[in-house]
Amino acid sequence: MGVYVKSYGMTKLGRSYNKSLYDLVFDALSDMEGLDKPDMIIVSTVFTAATIGQLDIASKITEIAGFKGVPAIRVETGETSGHNSVLMAFRLLAGGMYDNILVIGAEKMTEFVAARMYKEISKVFDSEYESYMGVGHASLHALAMKEYMKRYGKTHKELAYWPALMHKNAADNPYAALRFPVDQDSVVKANVISDPITLLDSYPLVDGAGALLLTRSPNSALAEVKYAYSSTDVKPVTHKEDLLDLPAARRVYSKIKNENGLDLSVDLYDVTDQFTITPYLILESIGIAERGKSVDMANQGVFDRDGEIPINVTGGLKARGHPFGATGVYQIAELSGILSGTFQIQIPETKEAMIIGVNGLGSNASGILLGRR
Amino acid sequence: MSMEYSVPIYWRNRVNYYKLIGGRCKKCGRVFFPPQSRCPYCSSDNVEPVSLPRIGRLLSYTVSYNPPEGYKLQTPLIIGLIDLGETRIIAQLTDVSLEEISEGIEVEAVVRKIREDRTAGLIHYGYKFRPVISH
Numbered sequence A: 001m002g003v004y005v006k007s008y009g010m011t012k013l014g015r016s017y018n019k020s021l022y023d024l025v026f027d028a029l030s031d032m033e034g035l036d037k038p039d040m041i042i043v044s045t046v047f048t049a050a051t052i053g054q055l056d057i058a059s060k061i062t063e064i065a066g067f068k069g070v071p072a073i074r075v076e077t078g079e080t081s082g083h084n085s086v087l088m089a090f091r092l093l094a095g096g097m098y099d100n101i102l103v104i105g106a107e108k109m110t111e112f113v114a115a116r117m118y119k120e121i122s123k124v125f126d127s128e129y130e131s132y133m134g135v136g137h138a139s140l141h142a143l144a145m146k147e148y149m150k151r152y153g154k155t156h157k158e159l160a161y162w163p164a165l166m167h168k169n170a171a172d173n174p175y176a177a178l179r180f181p182v183d184q185d186s187v188v189k190a191n192v193i194s195d196p197i198t199l200l201d202s203y204p205l206v207d208g209a210g211a212l213l214l215t216r217s218p219n220s221a222l223a224e225v226k227y228a229y230s231s232t233d234v235k236p237v238t239h240k241e242d243l244l245d246l247p248a249a250r251r252v253y254s255k256i257k258n259e260n261g262l263d264l265s266v267d268l269y270d271v272t273d274q275f276t277i278t279p280y281l282i283l284e285s286i287g288i289a290e291r292g293k294s295v296d297m298a299n300q301g302v303f304d305r306d307g308e309i310p311i312n313v314t315g316g317l318k319a320r321g322h323p324f325g326a327t328g329v330y331q332i333a334e335l336s337g338i339l340s341g342t343f344q345i346q347i348p349e350t351k352e353a354m355i356i357g358v359n360g361l362g363s364n365a366s367g368i369l370l371g372r373r
Numbered sequence B: 001m002s003m004e005y006s007v008p009i010y011w012r013n014r015v016n017y018y019k020l021i022g023g024r025c026k027k028c029g030r031v032f033f034p035p036q037s038r039c040p041y042c043s044s045d046n047v048e049p050v051s052l053p054r055i056g057r058l059l060s061y062t063v064s065y066n067p068p069e070g071y072k073l074q075t076p077l078i079i080g081l082i083d084l085g086e087t088r089i090i091a092q093l094t095d096v097s098l099e100e101i102s103e104g105i106e107v108e109a110v111v112r113k114i115r116e117d118r119t120a121g122l123i124h125y126g127y128k129f130r131p132v133i134s135h
């Protein structure tokens, strides 16, 4: 018995001052086709306890969804929350526990000033020794980016191929937050957040909700969830053996590859790229690129939409937006839409797509393999 | 308004913060920071506290112009990655201007105010590093 994506719904990412988190969830569910009462609801959200002050938010969202009475839980694993929510749903469905599970990812990141959100976000790292000391999300990635540039002799402008490509890819994604073009020079010259990371090396703070109906029935499904796996690693960044290595991501990728045949021919990838440095670290850690070579590959166009290994064809976290708890749900929804030819962006001949999500500098990693139904 | 940081958490961690206490694994011998009851490398629970050297070398740093809330008065924040010999630590740099700072300089640990909790009237202290003043 397989597990399938039956339907998806999303809201356009951005600032939604006049809509609540619950309004966004309502809109995302209204965007879905063929949504019947599920056996269970899994809610993925990271910041709602802090941003809207609600606990047991899964029950409130279930009421808004119109499925009062259905069992509902919340999953939180930082930036991999959405991926791990789908992984949990996949396991429950594959094990025959349920027939239909609705996964809802939702985040409201513009309810407070940015600095307040940066403080909340810094807690995806070690809270007592990193965020307590004022060390933020961007600063830890900045240290990794500096180390990468030094170790492999790469320039900021070379690395900036990635954000420029993401803005280009987001241009025709109707759900994306940043649909304007940027070039590599403007990325380098933008305002510095934590050097060398500039505003254009970083993801935007957005509001959004996305939903996926996962089912055991292949009838009229959009895509198959072929496999899902996740892994963890040390929390404090100073416990890492190498700042640039993400062992949890490597374990996820190897496991998915081994379980699905060594000749796994993935046509599309979608990886965490909240900062310019992150996708390079992921690609080199999982082995798609050799150490120090992914930046050259990017600049040669290998990861472009029409390149050899297209990655983040809908704009990535960088330009689509990164609504933390909802991010994995957006990635999986968009790729399911591409596999079934129902998404606004078409990549012909796509048979398999893999999503690799990473929290921070690798404390949690989660991967989902999708295939054509 | 509630307090931003728990007083008991701060109280329990203060010795680690002030005296720079890390962990040493008695099984594999490795030293790590922050300290915890299990070795991050071999997962042994046979670990002991160890005082880390207070002088190290600045491996790398980043200047943060948009730090998390609560650090505005200290902006720009300089965050350093420091080599303490057997382990590394990530901490704020202090008593230094952007012109004076460079990779490779010797830095020493000092106790400094990290943040103020105005609603609770508390001042939280912790470690920061400053350049070693040569005579």
Ligand SMILES: [Zn+2]
Pocket: B025, B026, B027, B028, B029, B030, B039, B040, B041, B042, B043, B044
């Ligand atoms: Zn050990």
